[in-house]
Amino acid sequence: MAGDDRIAYDPQPRRPAWGVRVPRRKARSTQLPLLVAPPPPVVCISLAQGPGAPARPTVAAGQRVLCGEPIGEPAEAGLPRVHASISGRVTHVEPRLVAGLGVPVPCVVIRGAGDDERWPGYAPDPAADGRPSPELRDGIAAAGVLGLGGALFPTARKLATAAGTPVLLLNGAECEPYISCDDMLIRERADVVVAGARLLLAALGGLRCVIAVKTDMSEARVALYHAIQAAGDPRLVQSVVTGKYPAGGERQLIELVLGREVPAGGHPADAGVLCHNVATAAAVADFFQRGQPLISRIVTVTGGGVARPRNIEARIGTPVAELIALAGGYQDEPRRLIMGGPMMGVALATDELPMTGATNCLIAATGSDLDGTGVDHSGAEMPCIRCGDCVEACPASLLPLELLTAARTGNPGELTRLGVAECIECGACDYVCPSHIPLTRHFIAGKAALRRGHREDG
Ligand code: SF4
Ligand code: SF4
Secondary structure, rough: OHHHHHHHHOOOOOEEEEEOOOOOHHHOOOOOOOOOOOOOOEEEEEEOOOOOOOOOOOOOOOOOEOOOEEEEEEEOOOOOOOOOOOEEEEEEEEOOOOOOOOOOHHHHHHEEOOOOOOOOOOOOOHHHOOOHEEEEEEEHHHHEEOOOOOOOOHHHHHHHHHOOOOOOEOOOOOOOOOOOHHHHHHHHHHHHHHHHHHHHHHHHHOOEEEEEOOOOOHHHHHHHHHHHHHHHHOOOEEEEEEOEEOOOOOOHHHHHHHHHOOOOOHHHHHHHHEEEEHHHHHHHHHHHHHHOOOOEEEEEEEEOEEOOOOOEEEOOOHHHHHHHHHHHEEOOOEEEEEEEEOOOOOOEEEEEEEOOOOOOEEEEEEEHOOOOOOOOOOOOOOOOOOHHHHHHHHHOOOHHHHHHHHHHHHOOOHHHHOOOHOOOOOHHHHHHHOOOHHHHHHHHHHHHHHHHHHHHOO
């Protein structure tokens, strides 16, 4: 491995041939400043956080808990601990539905006492970035930090698996239309993101951190520039990438920022890079600088169906309906409630579900939101005309039209040969398809069938 040239990055935004330009519609949720929501009367906190076994509850119904107190211990080392996001009394420990998951998961329900009294068990650690990497990773797991980009992958485990990887790439390039929570985080708390970047770098044992934002995030870019200057740490740099979708995909961002390709079937660490989201970095800083574990996250609440779209820092487990109310309530009869962005998000059946760490955005979508943004794929499906638009759009260099045939015929050999496992389910092919073919849906089903086949063979 060479030295600094191995970790050089290109400060000029690259212009990828792949991807699509989607209407951004982010500005409407960045007009108002970040709202720090008061603790809600009731929270329902999922103990199933990302991949891996759910945490084991350490509280029982009737027990009083303080805000930030552990309520779930990880089933395995390296998985995150779960914390009470408000102070109050536990009313239920039972399986419940939460936003974004179709099946009930173990949850702890807490009725708030209204005092927001903090658990005194964690203290700030001003000398944290000088500590050994394994010690920092233990702290990150104890803090309950997980990938806040949406995947909820346990941060400490990801760091441990890739320990010593030279480049840390912080993803602030949220490329989905409508979502602006990372933009708002950087605008208002760039210093916290930068502090988190240094802590993550220490926990990884890396050499350099590149923080990526998009060309159209001008306020965030300026704030980040000043925060990096103020930190005076030459290991930190900012990179600006195209606004094309899906520039914020992990592999796509590595390609754009570092000019490196993650090998098929490999991991970013194989290309010398580890990616984390900027909000994850901020959560790490919150723990070591303020002694605050992961009890909240920023959620973009937007769409033509809410009166005052904005970003809200909300306690984990807050009902979606409360977040809608904090954004002024419903207006104009929304036709669909979506968690996440319009390209990769999921429709919610009800606003009574509690948010999780993965809830980065809620869109109360009206008819005008659904027109031309990729939200609505319900146009009448027609035969493929082999125009090739999906091939051009695909950021993973796949042949979606060929994959479609393989998926429709359920041919596992062809699906594998055509690389369905490399599909990131971004929906760019659906977006451009003039025949309204729901390609991504077929590929998701094809991947699931392959996984089932592997399990049965194994
Ligand atoms: S974009 Fe749609 S119609 Fe065109 S080649 Fe791909 S699947 Fe066929
Ligand atoms: S094939 Fe997969 S990766 Fe390629 S554009 Fe379609 S959804 Fe995205």
